[in-house]
Amino acid sequence: MNTPAPSGATGVLVLADGSTIWGKGFGAEGEAVGEVCFHTAMTGYQEIMTDPSFAGQIINFTFPHIGNVGANYEDVEADNPHALGCVVRQDVTAPSNFRAVQTFVEWMKANGRIGLSGIDTRALTRLIRLQGAPNGVIAFSEDGQFDLDALREKARAWPGLEGMDLAKEVTTRQTHRWQGGLWHLGEGYASTPSPRRGEGGGEGVRHSSELPDARPPHPTLSPEGEGLQGDTRPHVVAIDYGAKRNIFRNLEAAGARVTVLPATATFDEVMAHEPDGFFLSNGPGDPAATGAYAVPVIRQMLETKKPLFGICLGHQMLAIAVGGQTAKMHQGHRGANHPVKRLEDGRVEITSMNHGFAVDAESLPDHVRQTHISLFDGSNCGIELTDRPAFSVQYHPEANPGPQDSIYLFGKFVDQLGKDE
Structure with missing residues (x-):
């Protein structure tokens, strides 16, 4: 039976425990079920919504002014949004940024994503912190009519992210050579090959504000070997479990050429590309399931x-591969202001994070050393093998929240490529 919303409400967030949170819907009408999490970043809502790591999740933005800079065709991490929807405090206003080509409301509607405004996001964040990330259904209907019983049952029935392999749903469908470097104001994305960091920018594409009908820049799907004649840069094979594009741009900028393979690629398929090294990307879901x-x-x-x-x-998954274990976190880490301590010298890096699972440091074997820890809760944020050149971090160095506290990791990796064992 349909239940009318309170006066003026056209959207609702229904949690698995039966809690009902009313708001004003925007974007696309409909409903979606997933895990509700909060994100503390003050900028980058387009990048967050398009990050494949957010597949299966509804974002509660703690910063109140989401949508105030509009939307463009450059600030995206994938062709389409992967977050199911978002919850915001203030109504989305007209954009106030020269790069905007759409309002955030228009962008959400065009991409089939549901938004709710007018929500007490602080109260929702507090609930998540105390009780953990709940399952929920986000719904928007212009007429304000909702079947709350059905929505509650849908939220309760959703199995949750633990045990769920989502990498297969968001990975690339075909092998391709990555093309495209870093973005520069007034130039757009540099063409490939990109110079090493510090050697100057490459020839860029025009700015999205000059191209109202442009579409998001994406890698050209090049046949194997095409355009590589004379390219002596070390070759990285990247496994795409739900990768953010800016990771590949930073690998290029650090001096590598990159070939991207699907999450399900076999070892023989990887080695057929004669790599100098391997990259394992970010992605959604439970690492044990994808593993x-x-x-x-x-x-x-x-x-x-x-x-x-x-x-x-x-x-x-590198931690699992060497004998470690992972576990679901109570609330997860999601934001652009997470301090991480580098253990070798005590330096603190301001990082961007997006994860609901964590590596259990106590489970790591003797030939793996912990390199970074979170200063929020002490959880593991980095490992390095002592018997071979393999390392990894929990956070996102390509997101530049520090802004470049962690960008050295790309150079560290590329500098190892092609060296004698």
Whole structure:
């Protein structure tokens, strides 16, 4: 039976425990079920919504002014949004940024994503911190009519992210050579090959504000070997478990050429590209579930003793591959202001994080050393193998929240490529 919303409410968030939170819907009408989490970043809402790591999740933004800079075709991490929807405090206002080509409301509607405004996001964040990330259904209907009983049952029935492999849903569908470097104001994304960091910018594409009909920049799907004649840069094979594009741009900027393979690629398929090293990307879901098919391949990669670098989900699966364990976190880490301590020298890096699972440091074997820890809760944020050139971090160095506290990791990895074992 449909239940009318309170006066003026056209959207609702229904949690698995039966809690009902009313708001004003925007974006696309409909409903979606997933895990409700909070994100503390003050900028980058487009990047967050398009990050494949947020598949299966509804974002509660703690910063109140989401949507105030509009939307463009450059600030995206994938062709389409992967977060199911978002919850915000203030109504989305007209954009106030020269790069905007759409309002955030228009962008959400065009991409089939549901938003709720007018929500007490502080109260919702407090609930998540105390009780853990709940399952919930976000719904928007212009007429304000909702079947609350059905929505509650849908939230209760959703199995949750633990045990869920989502990498297969968000990975690339075909092998391709990555093309495209870092973004520069007034130039857009540099063409490939990109110079090493510090050697100046490459020829760029025009700015999105000059191209109202432009579409998001994306890698050209090049046949194997095409355009590589004379390219002497070290070759990285990147496994895409739900990768953010800016990771590949930073690998290019650090001096590598990158070939991207699907999450389900076999070891033979990886080695057919004659890599100098391997990269394991971020992604959504439970690392143990994705690891069922990914970890055996990672173990074979490690046997080659070629350099290996992992970020986020890639970090977690590297830990599993060497004998460690992962566990679901109470509330997760999601934001652009997370302090991480580098253990070798005590330096603190301000990092961007997005993970609901963590590596259990106590489970790591003797040949793996912990390199970074969270200063919020002491959880593991980095590991390095002592018997071969393989390392990984839980956070996102490509997101530049520090802004470049952690960008050295790309140079560290690329500098290892092609060296004698």
